[in-house]
Amino acid sequence: MAHLLPAAAFVGFSLKITHRQDLMTFGGLPGGAGFIAFCSLVAIFLLAANRSITRLFEGYPFKNRRCLTWVQRRRFLQLQRRLVVLDNQWPLDPKLEIERSALMVRLAERFPDEEHWILPTSFGNAIRAFEVYSRKMYEFQIIEGWTRLLTVVPKEFRELLDAAKADTDLWVNVWFLSLVGFVDGLFSRFTVHRPSEGTNHWLLGQLGIMTFGPELEMWLSCAIAMTSAFCAAWLATRAAVEWGSLVKASVDVYLPSLYRVLSFQEASDAKSVKDQWMRFSAAIKDRRPDQMPERMWGGTRSSDVEATQPQKSQAEVSVGVNPGQTK
Numbered sequence: 585m586a587h588l589l590p591a592a593a594f595v596g597f598s599l600k601i602t603h604r605q606d607l608m609t610f611g612g613l614p615g616g617a618g619f620i621a622f623c624s625l626v627a628i629f630l631l632a633a634n635r636s637i638t639r640l641f642e643g644y645p646f647k648n649r650r651c652l653t654w655v656q657r658r659r660f661l662q663l664q665r666r667l668v669v670l671d672n673q674w675p676l677d678p679k680l681e682i683e684r685s686a687l688m689v690r691l692a693e694r695f696p697d698e699e700h701w702i703l704p705t706s707f708g709n710a711i712r713a714f715e716v717y718s719r720k721m722y723e724f725q726i727i728e729g730w731t732r733l734l735t736v737v738p739k740e741f742r743e744l745l746d747a748a749k750a751d752t753d754l755w756v757n758v759w760f761l762s763l764v765g766f767v768d769g770l771f772s773r774f775t776v777h778r779p780s781e782g783t784n785h786w787l788l789g790q791l792g793i794m795t796f797g798p799e800l801e802m803w804l805s806c807a808i809a810m811t812s813a814f815c816a817a818w819l820a821t822r823a824a825v826e827w828g829s830l831v832k833a834s835v836d837v838y839l840p841s842l843y844r845v846l847s848f849q850e851a852s853d854a855k856s857v858k859d860q861w862m863r864f865s866a867a868i869k870d871r872r873p874d875q876m877p878e879r880m881w882g883g884t885r886s887s888d889v890e891a892t893q894p895q896k897s898q899a900e901v902s903v904g905v906n907p908g909q910t911k
Contacts, residue, residue: 586754587634591626594761595619602765602772602805630757637760638753641820642708652704660695660702660709663687693825707756707821714828718835723858725865726835732868736841737834745834748827755820762813769805847880 599605599619611618630637639645646652670676670684696702696712697720703709718724726733734742843857846864851857860877867875 586750587627587630587757588623590754590757590761591630592623593758594765595623595626597805597808598765598768601808602769626761630760634753634756638756641705641756641759641817642711643704644708646704649704653702656695656704656706656709657699657702660691660699663691663695667691693828694821707817707824710821710824710828713825714831717828717832718839719865722835722839723862723865724835724839725869726831728865728869732846733834733838733842736838736845741830741834741838745827745830748823748830752820752823752827755816755823759813759816759820762809762816765809766806766813769802769809772802772805848877849880 596607596619599607599610607619608614608616609618610616610622613621643652650657667684667687670680670687673680676684693710693713694706695709696716698716701712701716703712715726718726718729737745839861843860848860848864851860863875863877866872867877
């Protein structure tokens with residue numbers, strides 16, 4: 585549905601409003617079969633090109649062009665500077681404490697942790713913010729390690745992740761097709777025959793405007809498409825933040841399970857665990873066996889042994905009786 589609904593809306597708008605086509609007889613097929621087939625083709629294209637479209641709107645093709653990232657970098661640095669000012673005024677009154685908390689949440693949800701990770705769009709930085717989370721917290725590279733982590737994520741939680749991703753895809757597709765509709769509306773000025781006199785039109789008739797010129801119709805369709813693109817971009821960014829919250833939760837909750845499944849050697853402190861994850865990320869990213877942490881092939885972890893041993897009751901502990909000993 586994240587691909588079919590935007591496709592149907594785009595095709596219907598383009599044919600009916602921009603090109604004045606009858607949806608029921610489009611393509612010379614009766615009963616709207618041509619319209620349905622065209623919608624299906626557009627939906628299949630959106631599904632196949634999902635990753636490319638998403639990365640385009642994230643700004644990946646332009647991430648090294650500082651002239652295109654200066655707006656986002658400026659916002660990021662302004663938030664950081666304001667946060668430093670508030671930290672230097674500690675202790676804060678309640679109003680400033682609320683402002684500081686809001687600043688920290690916005691930086692965590694909408695921007696990566698360092699300036700050189702900044703992307704040209706707000707949507708891209710919202711995604712980059714949860715991509716760097718696992719590295720910042722655990723030295724685990726989520727892009728390379730995500731498929732490994734999914735092996736220990738329960739089915740119910742994976743369904744929540746898929747639903748959040750589908751919500752983001754929906755608004756990304758609306759965003760993309762709205763821009764295509766805007767370009768289509770501009771080019772239709774030169775490719776679609778429009779009478780010079782006023783014309784009755786279904787959409788304007790519903791709005792109470794019965795007569796208008798061809799230029800008004802073109803600009804109306806372009807304005808609708810561009811407004812839709814701006815709204816979809818805003819909603820896609822919000823959806824990405826919600827999706828990111830679930831991704832971060834999956835890292836916090838299920839990364840220890842992945843550690844056990846991979847049979848890494850037990851670590852006594854957080855620094856050792858981070859070192860293991862850092863080496864593991866480098867190993868799978870660059871295909872370097874020398875970086876892969878030591879794994880217990882066929883061995884038994886002491887924690888697993890303790891988990892399988894029966895627990896002593898309070899009475900047995902007090903009298904020194906073993907769990908399996910009978911009186």
